[in-house]
Amino acid sequence: MKPWPRSLLTLIGFLALFGGAAYAQVPGAPPVEFPYTGNRTAVWIVAQLHILFAAFILGAPIFVVISEWLGYRKQDPRYDRLAKEVTKVTVILYSMTALTGGLFIFVLLATYPQFTTWLINHFFMVFAVIYPLLFIGETFVLYTYFYTWDDWKGNKKARHIALGVLLNLIGTITLFVIDGPTSFMNTPVKGEGISPAEFLETATLWDKIYNYTWMPLNVHRLVGNVTFGGFIAGMIAAYMYMSTTKDEERSYYDWMGFVGNLIGVGALLFLPFMGYLLSYELCDYDASICPYMMADQLSMFFEMQGAMIGLIFLASNYYIWMSMKRIQGVEKVRMTILAPIVMVTLPVVMTKVMTDYPVPDPMSLAFLLPMLLSPVIFGRFIPITVSARTIIKVGFLMIVVGDAIWMTPHGFVPTGAKLVAELELPSDWNFLALMPAKNSAAFTLVFVTVVNYVIYNRAISQGTIVWGRIDFVSQFVLIFLAFSAIWTMGLMGAVRSLLRKYFHTYNLMPDFTAESFTPTLSYSAWWITGITVVFFSVVSFAIFVTLRASHPKDHVPEGSPVPAGAK
Amino acid sequence: MGKAIFKIIIGLLVGAGLWVGTMALEFPPVFRWMFFAYAILGTVVFLVLDAPSMKPMNGAKAFGAVLVFYVILCVVYIAGASLWPQYDPEDEKGKIEKLLKAKREASEQGKADELIARVKALDEQAKALAERIKALGGDLAPPVQGTGGPGAPASTAAAGDMLKIGEDQWQLQECYNCHKLKGEGGKKRGPELDNIGSLMSMDDIKQKILDPKSWMTEGFEKEFEKGKMPDKYKDLMEDKDVVALAVWLSTFKNTSVNTPKSIKKK
Structure with a gap:
């Protein structure tokens, strides 16, 4: 896309944003009724779309600048090309972020005018001053970063990388700032022995921002955005790999897909724990949120989450498996037998330890750390080794086992109120439905993935990678990972919003509309899928217009001038 | 093969x-x-x-394959989510209506109060005008009719069945998520309450609901320290509902159930 349409889109976004803030000051505006979807779903659609675009434009620059730095340091032009290509897509999606952001404010104001005005008034400095200034700053730095790419080379490269770091700094601050009102809606400030409404009257802006879940949400979203950016980069690589027939290009996009997946998976490993931290703080804020999430109305949303996480881990490890297959000499790679032993015993031992010493008791680490590190510490003293192929297969088995534990519910019912013996886990096995077992399952998935990457590293140090020769099905795996990660993000975003129950702001601002109930998982899945498809369509189009257009077809020699009238 | x-x-x-x-x-x-x-x-x-291994594709064939792949993913995810047991929103709608009734009325009452205040101010102005006209010698001024207050007599809600209200509140506030009662609900997050009536008076129970830090239950010291019982019911519940819940709970005197003792802290 040329600069002027991008600028126009950004301008429209800004106009909508500022117009929205001004419109919020108009008293008594009657709410509108969205046909078919209803108001709440309309807000959901626009908000989720905005968050998806925003997640990419905040997450992608993090690894773009790291990739650019790696390219500079290793003098490997592939990293620089990767960084530049992802930045091209980011610039297009930046405009979409502004546009959907403006639309979000308008829809919110039109549908929930009283609440929106109330929220804007509480965070007036954020919405009217800090956020717009950061957005303008980010726009300026992003466009400067992109348009100086070719000019600031060689000696000026460090300057360009510094600009990228500045871009990330502003992006991260923007994320943290907007997380203030978002987390406030879930866990508004409160004080002991005083009602939230009374406490709010005397609370400062900082009090409101620095609520229970602000920092956990910041960290969760930051890591989630990197995962998101990595998987989207993998998807870009898959699209480009499929669209080219040249060996050289396939070799490059095979490499890019691998790097995107590596970054996505690398960040993904931390996500279950970041999610756990966020849930912990939510439950700490109000213990009644916990059963609502895990045992009551939203329990089946978490079953679906377990299924998605399991599929994502299976797919990402399958991609490593296929990456290994194209390494010549991989059959020589072996590893200590302790690695598969730890893999197999980890769920049982960890469940027991975490039951006896619940998180955050440091005693659990005293047991678990030596166990997890035993392949590294004691492996060299034990002469028995196992082939890489066997270890990876054991790993796959344990991913299935881990996911089975993750997905074992206390009861196959959508709410605790409907629990009957025929649908309930036997009491002796109830530990499978408790947090220690779930933590052990998450950790097993992470441990297996880490071991697989260690094996991969050993393989590339002992063998030779043949880039461009990966099994073609791997490109579908990359697309699958991007789609599934974004779908899961939509699902968990819905959960976070639904945790407010029948409040716009939990326990403070009730939602008196008829839509303030918990929707079914099926209904939510339809909309999450629809939103993901719309997002993917826009991103696919952005990739097509930016990257396909920047790869001109083979130069066709101009024909010799032919005199007029020549036959 | x-x-x-x-x-x-x-x-x-x-x-x-x-x-x-x-x-x-x-x-x-x-x-x-x-x-x-x-x-x-x-x-x-x-x-x-x-x-x-899969044979490489490109061009229209690859494009078509990707489209089909997306369609499969969409169908599988929607179908997968629909296969799990589905929560019926109708179960919740009635609850929410009851829970928010007081707040909704309060918000309408707020508007009514504002209207009354305005009417009173106008009334004062009308009285002042009448006084001025009278002072000017104009007995023709019509007698000012007091607009009065809201006019509605103070509502005297029927006492109703307090125990029924208490049981309703147990369900509405979802106390069963943490406390076991009559063999139902509870996940050991809070004490089992079947014998609570033998251990605590109605006032004690009410105090505990309104201020969870006022009583600590034996065996739940960690939960007490962490403030696991939400300190929100004083804001969410009306006083009459808290009383009804406390009255209803105080009727549970099943000594065969080991409800732990509570120690007064405030």
């Missing part, structure tokens, strides 16, 4: 073993199917691992 058949046989055997094992351990059928499904998933994974 032979290897694939071997894997399928192994997968089915593992599935059957899990089925029989879980049946022996008295798992309900739904869990047996679940474990069998995991065995099938494992089989599929191991089949895919050694599947033959």
Whole structure:
């Protein structure tokens, strides 16, 4: 896309944003009724779309600048090309972020005018001053970063990388700032022995921002955005790999897909724990949120989450498996037998330890750390080794086992109120439905993935990678990972919003509309899928217009001038 | 092909073993199917691992394949989510209506109060005008009719069945999520309450609901320290509802249940 349409889109976004803030000051505006979807779903659609675009434009620059730095340091032009290509897509999606952001404010104001005005008034400095200034700053730095790419080379490269770091700094601050009102809606400030409404009257802006879940949400979203950016980069690589027939290009996009997946998976490993931290703080804020999430109305949303996480881990490890297959000499790679032993015993031992010493008791680490590190510490003293192929297969088995534990519910019912013996886990096995077992399952998935990457590293140090020769099905795996990660993000975003129950702001601002109930998982899945498809369509189009257009077809020699009238 | 058949046989055997094992351990059928499904998933994974390579595609063929792939993903995810037990929003709608009734009325009452205040101010102005006209010698001024207050007599809600209200509140506030009562609900997050009436008076229970830090239950010291019982009911519930809940709970005097004692802290 040329600069002027991008600028126009950004301008429209800004106009909508500022117009929205001004419109919020108009008293008594009657709410509108969205046909078919209803108001709440309309807000959901626009908000989720905005968050998806925003997640990419905040997450992608993090690894773009790291990739650019790696390219500079290793003098490997592939990293620089990767960084530049992802930045091209980011610039297009930046405009979409502004546009959907403006639309979000308008829809919110039109549908929930009283609440929106109330929220804007509480965070007036954020919405009217800090956020717009950061957005303008980010726009300026992003466009400067992109348009100086070719000019600031060689000696000026460090300057360009510094600009990228500045871009990330502003992006991260923007994320943290907007997380203030978002987390406030879930866990508004409160004080002991005083009602939230009374406490709010005397609370400062900082009090409101620095609520229970602000920092956990910041960290969760930051890591989630990197995962998101990595998987989207993998998807870009898959699209480009499929669209080219040249060996050289396939070799490059095979490499890019691998790097995107590596970054996505690398960040993904931390996500279950970041999610756990966020849930912990939510439950700490109000213990009644916990059963609502895990045992009551939203329990089946978490079953679906377990299924998605399991599929994502299976797919990402399958991609490593296929990456290994194209390494010549991989059959020589072996590893200590302790690695598969730890893999197999980890769920049982960890469940027991975490039951006896619940998180955050440091005693659990005293047991678990030596166990997890035993392949590294004691492996060299034990002469028995196992082939890489066997270890990876054991790993796959344990991913299935881990996911089975993750997905074992206390009861196959959508709410605790409907629990009957025929649908309930036997009491002796109830530990499978408790947090220690779930933590052990998450950790097993992470441990297996880490071991697989260690094996991969050993393989590339002992063998030779043949880039461009990966099994073609791997490109579908990359697309699958991007789609599934974004779908899961939509699902968990819905959960976070639904945790407010029948409040716009939990326990403070009730939602008196008829839509303030918990929707079914099926209904939510339809909309999450629809939103993901719309997002993917826009991103696919952005990739097509930016990257396909920047790869001109083979130069066709101009024909010799032919005199007029020549036959 | 032979290897694939071997894997399928192994997968089915593992599935059957899990089925029989879980049946022996008295798992309900739904869990047996679940474990069998995991065995099938494992089989599929191991089949895919050694599947033959896919031939490269490009152009329209690749584009078509990607589109079909997206359609499959959408169908699988929507169908997958729809297969889980679905929560019926109708169960919640009535609850929310009851829970928010007081707040909704309060918000309408707020508007009514504002209107009354305005009417009173106008009334004062009218009286002042009448006084001025009278002072000017104009007896023709019409007698000012007091607009009065809201006019509505103070509502005297029927006492109703307090125990019924108390039980309703137990359901509405979802106390069963943490406390077991009559053998139902509770996940050991809070004490079982079947004998609470023998240990605490109605006023004590009311105090505990309104201020969870006022009483600490034996065996739940950690939960007390962490403030697990939400300190929100004084804001969410009306006083009459708290009283009704406390009255209803105080009727539970089943000494065969070991409800732990509580120690007064405030």
